[in-house]
Amino acid sequence: MPPSPQQTTQYIVKLINEQQFQQANSLLSPLIKSNVNNVQLWHLQSIIFHGLARHKDCEKALTKALAINPNYIPSLNNLATLYKQQHKVDAAIKVYKKILTTAPNDINTLFNVGVLLNGQSQFEQAKNVLAKALTLNSKDVNILIALGQSNLHLDNFDDAKTHFQSALNLQSNNIAALNNLGLVLKKQCLFKDAISTFRKALTFAPAKPELLKNLASCYTLTGEISKSKQLYQQIIEQSPLDLDAHHWLNQMLWEHQDESFLHSYHLALKTNQGNPNLQLALAHKLRQSGEDSKAKDILEGILKANKKHVPSLLEVADIYRQDGDFEQSLKCLTLANKQENSNPEVKQELAKSFISINQPKSALSLLNKLLKQEPYHQGYWAYKTTALRLQNSAEYDYLCDYDKFILKAFIDIPKGYSDLNVFNQELSEALKTIHYGKSHPLDQTLISGSQTGEKLFDYHLPIINEIKQSLQQQTKEFLAQLPKDPKHPMLSRNTLNFVETDSWSVILNNSGFHKNHYHPAGWYSSCYYVKVPSLVSSTNTKQGWINFGQPGFNHQSQLSAEISVQPKEGLIVQFPSYFWHGTNPFSSEEKRITTPYDILPI
Structure with a gap:
C-alpha cells in the first residue's frame, strides 16, 4: 500500500x-x-x-x-x-x-520588530514595542538588552542602565549587557565606572574588537593616551583592515601630536597593497591634516585602477574645488552621479559644485528634491540659502533674516555667585581640566585649539550643571521671542520645548579660529562666551568675532560674511543651525573659551 x-x-x-x-x-x-x-x-x-x-x-x-x-x-x-x-x-x-x-502578544514578533526598529534608528517606536514585550516576560535577557539600547539612543540613561543591570542580574557574564552598560556610563561621563565595566566584559571576551575600542575611547577621554594607543594598536594588529580602529587611533594621535600619526595606515598597506578603502581612509586623514597634495596622489591612484570609485571621486572633487579647478571638480561629480544616481551625498556635492561655478538654478533643482526627502537636513538648507543668495532671491532674506534670527543676551548670574565675572572665571578653570588634546581635532572646524569629547552637559561637575541650567533658561526666553510662521522651515518647528543634541567646549589659542560651517545635528545652535581675549572684546578690529553668511567652501563668487557679532564674556549667541558661520583669527596669548551647544525641538 x-x-x-x-x-x-x-x-x-x-x-x-x-x-x-x-x-x-x-x-x-x-x-x-x-x-x-x-x-x-x-x-x-x-x-x-x-x-x-x-x-x-x-x-x-x-x-x-x-x-x-x-x-x-x-x-x-x-x-x-x-x-x-x-x-x-x-x-x-x-x-x-x-x-x-x-497575535498582538506574540513575544517573538514584538522582539523582532523592536530590534529592527532600533536598527532603523526609530528608537521611540522600538522602545514602545519592546516595553510591551517585557511585560510579557520580564526575565527575557534579549528583550532587556534591546529595550536598554532603545533608551540608550534616546538618552534615557537611567532607564537604559536599569535594563542592562537587570539583564546582568540574570546573566552576570552577558557581554552585550556589559558592553551597553559601559556605553551608558561613558555617555554619562562616568569614565572610571565605564572603564571598569568594559574591563569586566573583556575577561569573558578578551579579543572582542568592540569592547577594546570602547575601552580605548574611555582612556582617550580621561587623558590616558598610552593605554588608549596600545589598545587600538592591538585591534589593528588583529584586523589591519579595521578602518574604525585606524580612524580613532589617528584622531587621538593627531590631537596629542604623536609622531606615529598615520603609521598604522602605512603599516596596514604593506600587507594590503592597493586596498581602496584603506587608501581612501588614509587620503581623508591626509586632507584633514592639511596634506592635500599627498591625498590627491593617493586618490588619483585609486581612480586609475577604478575610475568609477565614487567615494574617491567625491574626495578628489573637493580637492579640485578647493584648488579652484571648478571644471574638473564638476566633471568628477557628474561621473559619480552617473554611478550612484540615488546617493544623497553625491547629489549634495554636485549641488555644491554648481553653486561654486555660479549655476544656482541647477543647484536648487537638486537641493529641492533632496529637501523633499529630508526636509530638516541642515546641510541642504545651508547650500540652498547660498544658491538663493547668488540669485538675489527674496527667499534668501526670508530664510536668513539675520536681524530676527540671531539672538543675543547676557545670561543671568547663576545662584551663589556675586557676579558673572566670578562665575566665568570658575567655569573657565573647570573647563581646562577636561581639555586633554594638545591640538585641534581633525574632523572639527576649529584651528589652533582643543575641544572636549563627550557631551559637555553630561560631565559630573557642579559648575557644568550651573551653566547648563542658565543656558537652558535663556534658550527658553529666546524661543518665545521668535516670530510665528507655519510656512518657514525653521520657525514652523518651534514648539518652545527642546532637547540638547550636543554640547561641547572649545579653547582657541593664539591665531585660532573656526572655519565657516553649519551644524548638521541641530535646529538652533548656540555659543556661550566664557572667556574672551581683551583685544576681542575691547576693540573693533573684529579679531575673534563670529561671522554669519559666508559659505564654507571655495566658489567663484567668493561671497563675504553678511553680519559679524562681537563676543563678550557672559554673552550667549543663538542662531539657526543652517546658518553658515565661522570666526576671525585673533592675535593674543589669552585664551578664547566657549561652550557651544545644539538643540532640536520636541
Missing part, C-alpha cells in the same frame, strides 16, 4: 530536518500539484527553497501560502525572516506588524 499524503508529509518534514532538501523537494512537488490549496504544503515548499538558497522561489511559495491563508503565522514569520536576510528591513517590519494584528 502506498504511503498516505500525511505519511509522505511527515517524511518530507524528516528530510527537511536532516537538510536533505533536494530529496524533500522531489517528494513534495507532486504532492502540491494534487493539493494546490494546502497552505502547509506551500509553507514546506518555502522552507525547502530557502534551504536550497532559491530565495525568489521561496518568496513565491510563501506568497502562495499567504494567498490561501493571509494570517498563517508560520509563513508570515518566514517571509519576515527572508526579508531580514535580504536586508529589506521595511518589508520585514511590515510583515511582523501584520502578525501583531492577529
Whole structure:
C-alpha cells in the first residue's frame, strides 16, 4: 500500500530536518500539484527553497501560502525572516506588524520588530514595542538588552542602565549587557565606572574588537593616551583592515601630536597593497591634516585602477574645488552621479559644485528634491540659502533674516555667585581640566585649539550643571521671542520645548579660529562666551568675532560674511543651525573659551 499524503508529509518534514532538501523537494512537488490549496504544503515548499538558497522561489511559495491563508503565522514569520536576510528591513517590519494584528502578544514578533526598529534608528517606536514585550516576560535577557539600547539612543540613561543591570542580574557574564552598560556610563561621563565595566566584559571576551575600542575611547577621554594607543594598536594588529580602529587611533594621535600619526595606515598597506578603502581612509586623514597634495596622489591612484570609485571621486572633487579647478571638480561629480544616481551625498556635492561655478538654478533643482526627502537636513538648507543668495532671491532674506534670527543676551548670574565675572572665571578653570588634546581635532572646524569629547552637559561637575541650567533658561526666553510662521522651515518647528543634541567646549589659542560651517545635528545652535581675549572684546578690529553668511567652501563668487557679532564674556549667541558661520583669527596669548551647544525641538 502506498504511503498516505500525511505519511509522505511527515517524511518530507524528516528530510527537511536532516537538510536533505533536494530529496524533500522531489517528494513534495507532486504532492502540491494534487493539493494546490494546502497552505502547509506551500509553507514546506518555502522552507525547502530557502534551504536550497532559491530565495525568489521561496518568496513565491510563501506568497502562495499567504494567498490561501493571509494570517498563517508560520509563513508570515518566514517571509519576515527572508526579508531580514535580504536586508529589506521595511518589508520585514511590515510583515511582523501584520502578525501583531492577529497575535498582538506574540513575544517573538514584538522582539523582532523592536530590534529592527532600533536598527532603523526609530528608537521611540522600538522602545514602545519592546516595553510591551517585557511585560510579557520580564526575565527575557534579549528583550532587556534591546529595550536598554532603545533608551540608550534616546538618552534615557537611567532607564537604559536599569535594563542592562537587570539583564546582568540574570546573566552576570552577558557581554552585550556589559558592553551597553559601559556605553551608558561613558555617555554619562562616568569614565572610571565605564572603564571598569568594559574591563569586566573583556575577561569573558578578551579579543572582542568592540569592547577594546570602547575601552580605548574611555582612556582617550580621561587623558590616558598610552593605554588608549596600545589598545587600538592591538585591534589593528588583529584586523589591519579595521578602518574604525585606524580612524580613532589617528584622531587621538593627531590631537596629542604623536609622531606615529598615520603609521598604522602605512603599516596596514604593506600587507594590503592597493586596498581602496584603506587608501581612501588614509587620503581623508591626509586632507584633514592639511596634506592635500599627498591625498590627491593617493586618490588619483585609486581612480586609475577604478575610475568609477565614487567615494574617491567625491574626495578628489573637493580637492579640485578647493584648488579652484571648478571644471574638473564638476566633471568628477557628474561621473559619480552617473554611478550612484540615488546617493544623497553625491547629489549634495554636485549641488555644491554648481553653486561654486555660479549655476544656482541647477543647484536648487537638486537641493529641492533632496529637501523633499529630508526636509530638516541642515546641510541642504545651508547650500540652498547660498544658491538663493547668488540669485538675489527674496527667499534668501526670508530664510536668513539675520536681524530676527540671531539672538543675543547676557545670561543671568547663576545662584551663589556675586557676579558673572566670578562665575566665568570658575567655569573657565573647570573647563581646562577636561581639555586633554594638545591640538585641534581633525574632523572639527576649529584651528589652533582643543575641544572636549563627550557631551559637555553630561560631565559630573557642579559648575557644568550651573551653566547648563542658565543656558537652558535663556534658550527658553529666546524661543518665545521668535516670530510665528507655519510656512518657514525653521520657525514652523518651534514648539518652545527642546532637547540638547550636543554640547561641547572649545579653547582657541593664539591665531585660532573656526572655519565657516553649519551644524548638521541641530535646529538652533548656540555659543556661550566664557572667556574672551581683551583685544576681542575691547576693540573693533573684529579679531575673534563670529561671522554669519559666508559659505564654507571655495566658489567663484567668493561671497563675504553678511553680519559679524562681537563676543563678550557672559554673552550667549543663538542662531539657526543652517546658518553658515565661522570666526576671525585673533592675535593674543589669552585664551578664547566657549561652550557651544545644539538643540532640536520636541
